[in-house]
Amino acid sequence: MSGRVGDLSPKQEQKLKEFKERVKDILVKPEHNDYYCLRWLRARSFDVNKAETMIRNSMETRKKMGLDTLVTDYKSPEVMEKYYQGGLVGEDKNGHPIWIDPIGNIDPKGLLKSARTKDILLSRIQISERLWQETYPALSKKYGRRIEGMCYMIDLEGLGTKHLWKPGVDLFNKAIALIQDNYPENLVAIYVVRAPKIFPIIYALVKPFIDENVRKKIHVLGHNFKSTLLKDIPAESLPVHWGGTMTDPKTGDPKCPSLVNPGGIIPKEYYMQEIQIADDKNLAVEVVKKKFDLTFEVSKKNSVIRYVFKTDEGDIGLAVFLQTGVKDLKPVKELEKHNSHLVYEDGSFDCSESGTYILRFDNSHSWTKNKTLHYFAEVIEPAELEDLSTEL
Numbered sequence: 422m423s424g425r426v427g428d429l430s431p432k433q434e435q436k437l438k439e440f441k442e443r444v445k446d447i448l449v450k451p452e453h454n455d456y457y458c459l460r461w462l463r464a465r466s467f468d469v470n471k472a473e474t475m476i477r478n479s480m481e482t483r484k485k486m487g488l489d490t491l492v493t494d495y496k497s498p499e500v501m502e503k504y505y506q507g508g509l510v511g512e513d514k515n516g517h518p519i520w521i522d523p524i525g526n527i528d529p530k531g532l533l534k535s536a537r538t539k540d541i542l543l544s545r546i547q548i549s550e551r552l553w554q555e556t557y558p559a560l561s562k563k564y565g566r567r568i569e570g571m572c573y574m575i576d577l578e579g580l581g582t583k584h585l586w587k588p589g590v591d592l593f594n595k596a597i598a599l600i601q602d603n604y605p606e607n608l609v610a611i612y613v614v615r616a617p618k619i620f621p622i623i624y625a626l627v628k629p630f631i632d633e634n635v636r637k638k639i640h641v642l643g644h645n646f647k648s649t650l651l652k653d654i655p656a657e658s659l660p661v662h663w664g665g666t667m668t669d670p671k672t673g674d675p676k677c678p679s680l681v682n683p684g685g686i687i688p689k690e691y692y693m694q695e696i697q698i699a700d701d702k703n704l705a706v707e708v709v710k711k712k713f714d715l716t717f718e719v720s721k722k723n724s725v726i727r728y729v730f731k732t733d734e735g736d737i738g739l740a741v742f743l744q745t746g747v748k749d750l751k752p753v754k755e756l757e758k759h760n761s762h763l764v765y766e767d768g769s770f771d772c773s774e775s776g777t778y779i780l781r782f783d784n785s786h787s788w789t790k791n792k793t794l795h796y797f798a799e800v801i802e803p804a805e806l807e808d809l810s811t812e813l
Contacts, residue, residue, distance in 0.1 A: 424463045464605030497544040500535040500691045506684030511658025516564040518571045525579030529589030531687030549604045570609040578615040585769045594630040611639045614646040621803035704795040715780040719772045727769035728798035732761045738783035
């Protein structure tokens with residue numbers, strides 16, 4: 422049984438009854454009906470204890486963040502309106518709205534330099550609020566049946582190592598958690614298209630934050646993604662760029678930019694702050710006299726090592742090597758000085774082969790002055806994609 426109204430097993434019926442009794446003190450609005458309750462139960466596989474915890478935590482979050490009035494009372498910053506990618510384009514063959522997210526075009530550093538973290542999260546959550554308050558009710562009326570949940574298409578064209586940047590990934594994962602925890606069963610299907618070589622690395626970073634039930638809805642499509650999409654989506658509901666026949670109603674553009682915000686690099690005139698690392702307290706600390714080596718054993722080729730660091734007293738050099746013998750080192754990244762006392766330095770590099778990699782922080786150019794180094798570095802192995810109905 423699907424666990425939806427009209428399609429419940431006797432056991433699910435009993436779970437629904439028990440859940441409603443347990444949380445009757447917070448089911449105070451007209452929309453808090455069986456459809457609403459079943460969303461929380463399905464999100465926790467009809468585990469009443471877990472569903473109760475989830476809904477009560479969500480109620481607290483709604484009060485704290487003012488989500489009930491977010492649609493009417495909150496105004497997103499201009500930079501979010503202009504450069505936060507994505508938008509609704511039409512409906513699939515079952516009436517679910519389609520959101521296209523060209524996430525490969527996001528400028529994570531520019532975004533965090535131009536808007537407060539709170540505003541970035543609220544702007545994203547506001548989209549979900551509009552869906553549940555406006556879009557789904559309107560479509561339910563249009564089709565004469567209950568519509569809840571959307572098709573979410575993620576276009577990864579342009580995704581690269583810059584998107585491994587830790588503060589950006591951390592913020593993305595926080596947004597995922599917020600939306601999953603407060604808008605259960607918001608997704609009918611997730612289609613991933615134009616996935617680049619680096620996708621398994623990116624997925625490894627976000628997978629722990631994606632609910633297991635949500636992961637089951639992810640479909641990573643191969644080169645013939647357009648024909649696959651058209652099995653579920655009418656051509657007239659999909660822009661030409663993604664395999665349909667829709668063009669922009671204003672300009673005729675095949676990417677429909679008036680409907681799907683393309684995102685892009687954020688102009689520096691929007692910058693208002695230096696980026697800080699939210700988890701400074703978790704950075705390791707080392708006083709560097711001449712050199713300091715970090716050694717990583719990489720067991721899987723095509724892994725990535727990413728890092729972030731800063732210094733207190735002045736600049737420092739960084740080089741990367743692959744150990745090829747007892748004392749033999751093959752340069753992977755040439756020595757480069759960084760003004761890490763002025764701004765956080767971050768980066769990543771591909772490990773095209775397995776082996777021992779060494780990140781060498783070099784202070785030999787100013788060895789008479791010790792440098793206090795604050796750093797974070799880790800190996801990211803490609804995620805296994807067996808659970809994604811993949812066609813790559």
